[in-house]
Amino acid sequence: MVKIRVPVLFVGTKHRIAEHPAACQVSTPVVGVLGRNTLDLVSRLGEFALFVIASFRGAIGSRRLPRRIVRAFYEQGALCLPVILIVGIFTGLVLGLQGYYVLSRFGSEGLLGALVSLSLVREMAPVLAALMIVGQAGSALAAELGIQRNSEQIVALETMGIDSHGYLVSPRLLAALVVFPLQTALFVAIGLYGGSLSGSVLLGVDPGIYWSAVERAVEMADVRECFIKAATFGLLTISICSYYGYNAHRCSTATGARAVSASTTRAVVLSSIVVLAVDYAITSFLV
């Protein structure tokens, strides 16, 4: 008898691996698994879209929203600032170092500022800043909402007549649209300084040449692309983290604390993948 193993197509479904006794019986189960997984994916995407719409709509009637937005600024901004500054400076230092050794082969050390600034502004700053905020604030958000779901706090809000999307998710989403670009700008600034540290202070490139190359290289279109990416990543990642936390009881087969941990892990992993995939999409669209 021929046994054929059908691999996992979509994590999260119960159809992990199916073994079939004969090749002639395989086509129908394969189509079935494919179909179920496709429907599951489409249904989840639709649910996610409705969740995001409900969250933005919830902001309209939500009372005392500014106070909660300020708190979200603090969570995504102030609390993430140290990690943004540390990663930013090291990224700039490494870019300066690597860029110098590559450019010096062609005698073009004077272009170091252009290389560091364009790398940071166009790609590295929005992507790395988003990944750092997801790691710090996104994971905390998913876990917090998951625990609130587990301890019936979200249900309690609904029974009090309070829109839980508007109360819990809207301020975070609105804050992300501002905080992600701001953090990215800080990442760029500290990264440029890191590049000048390794390029000028350690390797002897003239600071004036470095900073004038930065000024000449970066155009308004680059800055616009940087901010568009940052705001898009903010919207997507905070939506994903909120969605997984809010639906912690449904996003995994586990329950209780394990459901919170599983949904938090998924939120962070999926957000990171989405940042990289959307970065490619935006870059190919805008360049």
Added chain:
Amino acid sequence: MATPLLQVSGLRKSFGSQEVLSGINLEVQRGQVFTILGPSGAGKSVFLKCLGGVVHQDAGEVRFDGKLLSASNPASLADFRHRCSFLFQSNALFDSLTALENVALPLEQTTDLSNREIRQQAMEALKQLEIDTFAGRYPGQMSGGMQKRLALARAIVTKPELVFFDEPTAGLDPLRRNAVFAMIARYQRQLAFTALVVTHDVPEALVTSDRVALLEGGQLRFDGTPAEFSSSTLPVVTGFRDSVEALGNTLAALQTSPK
């Protein structure tokens, strides 16, 4: 006869192939303490959540003050939620908010009161429950009994007409259990709300309730006064009463038996 405050007819709810509620009919009169008794897993909490609009029923009607509650009529649901509140088994307090902020939350989010009025009313509710001295504390810094009182303060701060109590004494020792039932009875009389309590604590429920019902196997098997429940000869009622007594006897026997 006056229109019942809450009227339930033919309520059904299934989870997959398992039918949890199979056609419940019930009427709760204004000002009553109505207790639904039943063993664990009988569907009491699901029933309460269906009434509270937290879980959607598969079939049946729920009327509040004569008005049909339906998802297609958001105004009726909004009015219902404005006039009702819910006390959860787990209290469902926000652990990142202080006691005062927890109580102020429904006022902040559902009314147009000024900050001063909200604070004043929240403090008043805390005072009524005698926990105003803990206004600045977080729920995690309070004892189980105080958390229960804090949850009740949050439930009554909007001056609801109907309060749902989901297993208010779950996990509490007998002394605290009595205290919670006494608290419900006391504030129900003082604030004149209607209470719908779900519990499996028979003796306490019989003392504090105006009416009791027995939910078993997804159906209401009994609906009457506490006196009628105590004297009922219905097998399902006697069976439930006996099982509670049997537990007491078993525990007493364990305590008196030599080690």
